[in-house]
Each structure stands twice: as C-alpha cells, then as structure tokens.
Amino acid sequence: MSIDVRALLPFAERAATIAGEIITTRAPGVVTAKGDRDMATEVDFAVEHAVREFLSRETPEVGFLGEEEGAGRAGEGLTWVLDPVDGTANFLHGIPLCGVSLGLIDGDLPVLGVIGLPFLNVRYSAAEGVGATADGSPIQVSGARNLRDAIVAMGDYAVGEDAPERNRPRFALTEELAARVQRVRMLGSAAIDLAWVADGKVDANVMLSNNPWDTAAGVVIAREAGALVVDLDGSPHTMSSQATIAVSPALAADLLKLLSTALLHGGTSE
Incomplete structure (x- = not known):
C-alpha cells in the first residue's frame, strides 16, 4: 500500500x-x-x-x-x-x-x-x-553570508564513561567557533537547534551525534526551509550519518572547513 x-x-x-x-x-x-x-x-x-x-x-x-x-x-x-x-x-x-x-x-x-x-x-x-x-x-533559513556574522548552535557535550574522549572534538570545535563566529549557543535541545536554523534564528547547528529521535523531525524542517543538512564529510544527512550539521547554504563551505580543522586538532569521535 x-x-x-x-x-x-x-x-x-x-x-x-x-x-x-x-x-x-x-x-x-x-x-x-x-x-x-x-x-x-x-x-x-x-x-x-x-x-x-x-x-x-x-x-x-x-x-x-x-x-x-x-x-x-x-x-x-x-x-x-x-x-x-x-x-x-x-x-x-x-x-x-x-x-x-x-x-x-x-x-x-x-x-x-x-x-x-x-x-x-x-x-x-x-x-x-x-x-x-x-x-x-x-519559514526560511537566514541570509547570513559570513561566519563572523553567524550565530552557531552546538549540541550538548557528551556525558558517560567515555565522555572525555568524545568531548575532545567538541571542545576543539568550541574553540574554533568562538574564534570565528559572532556567537556560540548551546540551547540544550536538538529539536530547537534545528528548528531555529530553519526559522533563521540561528545560522547553523553542529551536533556530533545523530540519534533518530533527536534529529528526524528537525532535519526535514531545516531542509524544507532551505538549509543544507549534511554529515561530517559534507555528504547528505541520513539517519545513518555520524553527525548532524544544518547550515544556511552560503555559510556551508566555510563552516565545513572550520569543522574539519577542529576535528583534526581534537580527534574525531561520535
């Protein structure tokens, strides 16, 4: 059927x-x-x-x-x-x-x-x-064209026994973002992160995780509002992706380059 x-x-x-x-x-x-x-x-x-x-x-x-x-x-x-x-x-x-x-x-x-x-x-x-x-x-994504003008939302830091290892790339990413973007925000809700990218309230969202209940709804909403939603390597996001990056298209190339630099320094971790 x-x-x-x-x-x-x-x-x-x-x-x-x-x-x-x-x-x-x-x-x-x-x-x-x-x-x-x-x-x-x-x-x-x-x-x-x-x-x-x-x-x-x-x-x-x-x-x-x-x-x-x-x-x-x-x-x-x-x-x-x-x-x-x-x-x-x-x-x-x-x-x-x-x-x-x-x-x-x-x-x-x-x-x-x-x-x-x-x-x-x-x-x-x-x-x-x-x-x-x-x-x-x-609704539609923001028109921001430069990272220095962008507000970027980050997913929560990891908790649990392996938190130190998993947080190394998150800390490295925080440092890179803090040096390059207008503001970094950690809102504590993956759904809000993605919905607010869609609504132009934040210009990008980076989550180094991808639980389906966290991302399934927000990914569709962000994409339908004009966001580029991708995995760490820039490939289209699916439920099997390692990470969830939603970004206004004009910022995508610079954000992915920054993300690559951060993960190189901090080590990749799911």
Whole structure:
C-alpha cells in the first residue's frame, strides 16, 4: 500500500498538540536515571504513551519508535520516531527550551517532521517537497553570508564513561567557533537547534551525534526551509550519518572547513 506522506502531517500535528498539553500541565514527577546525568521524567513516559496510542489508532500502517520505550510496532516502510520531551534537563529546571519532536522516516531518510515548543507557543512543521512552516506561516533559513556574522548552535557535550574522549572534538570545535563566529549557543535541545536554523534564528547547528529521535523531525524542517543538512564529510544527512550539521547554504563551505580543522586538532569521535 502506498502512503501519501503529506496526508500524515495533520496526524503528526495533532500528536504534537496532545504532547504539548501534557508537557505544560504536568509536573516532571519521578525522575528515572538512564545513565550518567541522563534521565527521563514521568512526563516523558506519559507523552510517549499518549502519542503512541494516538498514532497507533489513527495510522496503524505506520511503525513507531520512541526514545524511552523503543519500538512499539512494526510498520510497512514508514516509521514514526518520537522524542517525547526533547530537552528533558531544561524541562526539569524550568527552562522553557524544550518540546516534542516527532519525525517520520522512510527507510533511512526523514520525510516529515513536527516540533512543538509548548512553552514558547510555536509549532514547526514540514513534509518533503512542501516547505516548512511555523504555526502555518512559511519559514526560511537566514541570509547570513559570513561566519563572523553567524550565530552557531552546538549540541550538548557528551556525558558517560567515555565522555572525555568524545568531548575532545567538541571542545576543539568550541574553540574554533568562538574564534570565528559572532556567537556560540548551546540551547540544550536538538529539536530547537534545528528548528531555529530553519526559522533563521540561528545560522547553523553542529551536533556530533545523530540519534533518530533527536534529529528526524528537525532535519526535514531545516531542509524544507532551505538549509543544507549534511554529515561530517559534507555528504547528505541520513539517519545513518555520524553527525548532524544544518547550515544556511552560503555559510556551508566555510563552516565545513572550520569543522574539519577542529576535528583534526581534537580527534574525531561520535
């Protein structure tokens, strides 16, 4: 059975609304440790349960993968990928930079995405070939042409037993960016990083990681808004990529060169 991806966008937007209502009306509750300084709250699980139930009912032919509880069901090629609360640490501390990230992947490629930021009262949406919007209004990447004028968002530093090794390239990248760009920002939410590249609020985003629930929705939204989204070597980004770089096209060559220099000095690490 062939599925028109665009027809699934209203379901994804409704799912984001359901998630937003939970995120904004419930306290974090009991915190479950997932590793060194990594955690999930009761709200993470509640959102995942509610969204999975809704999508299972409305789109039973599509598979489901959630960050907290893994695969919910097998699909026929298409799979929903959910981060129920992207930016959980921010959420726990009352920082409003958090939200729900729901992507749709076809094999290894994201084809639809919705990011709801309920504390900021905005929802970003996109489907392959139809453009990206913020609350229904078209958005596009910034027109920045020089790194010295750019604000660049970075993904979080690594935690866990291998954090020192994994953070060497991140620290080297921070040093290179600090010397070359207007400002470096670490917002604590991959979804916001990518959505704000799409919306022109930041000019580039560099994440030396690529968990599907973190990136699937934002990659589609950024691409549909005109961003170049690539891996470390400049090849088109997929769910198998090592890193996630989203950038206004005019800045791409200089940013990738800077990234190469930083990783050469700091050593590459996933």
